[in-house]
Amino acid sequence: xxxxxxxxxxxxxxxxxxxxxxxxxxxxxxxxxxxxxxxxxxxxxxxxxxxxxxxxxxxxxxxxxxxxxxxxxxxxxxxxxxxxxxxxxxxxxxxxxxxxxxxxxxxxxxxxxxxxxxxxxxxxxxxxxxxxxxxxxxxxxxxxxxxxxxxxxxxxxxxxxxxxxxxxxxxxxxxxxxxxxxxxxxxxxxxxxxxxxxxxxxxxxxxxxxxxxxxxxxxxxxxxxxxxxxxxxxxxxxxxxxxx
Ligand SMILES: NC(=O)c1ccc[n+]([C@@H]2O[C@H](COP(=O)([O-])OP(=O)(O)OC[C@H]3O[C@@H](n4cnc5c(N)ncnc54)[C@H](OP(=O)(O)O)[C@@H]3O)[C@@H](O)[C@H]2O)c1
Numbered sequence: 001x002x003x004x005x006x007x008x009x010x011x012x013x014x015x016x017x018x019x020x021x022x023x024x025x026x027x028x029x030x031x032x033x034x035x036x037x038x039x040x041x042x043x044x045x046x047x048x049x050x051x052x053x054x055x056x057x058x059x060x061x062x063x064x065x066x067x068x069x070x071x072x073x074x075x076x077x078x079x080x081x082x083x084x085x086x087x088x089x090x091x092x093x094x095x096x097x098x099x100x101x102x103x104x105x106x107x108x109x110x111x112x113x114x115x116x117x118x119x120x121x122x123x124x125x126x127x128x129x130x131x132x133x134x135x136x137x138x139x140x141x142x143x144x145x146x147x148x149x150x151x152x153x154x155x156x157x158x159x160x161x162x163x164x165x166x167x168x169x170x171x172x173x174x175x176x177x178x179x180x181x182x183x184x185x186x187x188x189x190x191x192x193x194x195x196x197x198x199x200x201x202x203x204x205x206x207x208x209x210x211x212x213x214x215x216x217x218x219x220x221x222x223x224x225x226x227x228x229x230x231x232x233x234x235x236x237x238x239x240x241x242x243x244x
Contacts, residue, residue, distance in 0.1 A: 013080060023213050026187060095147070130174050208240075219236065
């Protein structure tokens with residue numbers, strides 16, 4: 001009987017937002033062969049890598065209605081989201097006195113408001129289950145500032161504040177909320193950085209190399225595990241020593 005009960009117990013579902021991007025693809029590969037159901041979110045480019053059994057969901061994170069529909073569909077397909085990795089994000093380099101309202105609004109909407117709405121709509125399932133893991137992707141830019149990154153830095157700093165409040169609101173339901181503040185990684189947005197700037201960045205990183213997505217996914221694996229049940233409200237720096 002116990003054996004049967006174990007077999008019919010549903011696997012935990014991870015929603016990976018921005019699964020189609022550089023880091024999203026690698027995070028998906030990492031969790032693809034582990035004991036999870038995967039809900040892969042994308043916006044404009046369907047994910048190239050879809051592990052067997054994973055389901056894909058399209059939504060524009062600027063649109064609360066689309067987010068609601070996506071979560072409803074995941075609830076129907078997979079029985080709810082237990083773990084959410086907020087990996088979608090954009091970065092538009094613009095000096096502050098030239099920032100357009102469209103770019104400002106898009107950056108705040110996709111990087112900060114969207115992750116909040118996604119979290120809001122996955123919470124009923126997590127609260128009911130007395131379990132949940134929320135991981136936001138912040139950035140070293142929120143901590144140090146960077147020329148041309150007014151909207152990006154503000155949006156990523158917002159996630160750090162959001163992490164603190166949500167962690168306090170949700171602790172009594174055993175839902176943990178943490179941010180990872182990334183330095184510079186070897187895939188994704190880094191490809192938009194000119195070679196010259198990339199070389200300069202490398203010189204500044206004490207460990208002298210860009211981050212590897214495997215290091216990021218391994219940290220996520222720990223955060224979502226039972227071993228990390230006491231870790232909440234934190235921003236974990238993963239940056240090769242660039243900021244401490
Ligand atoms: N790579 C780094 O070195 C680095 C450093 C610090 C922080 N980060 C953070 O890590 C995360 C992933 O970065 P990445 O480098 O992998 O970026 P990326 O390759 O540019 O991927 C961005 C992701 O965001 C999604 N997205 C864009 N606009 C969207 C919208 N309107 N609605 C919903 N999703 C949208 C994209 O979906 P589609 O492709 O389907 O449109 C894509 O999956 C971001 O939050 C970024 O800020 C990255």
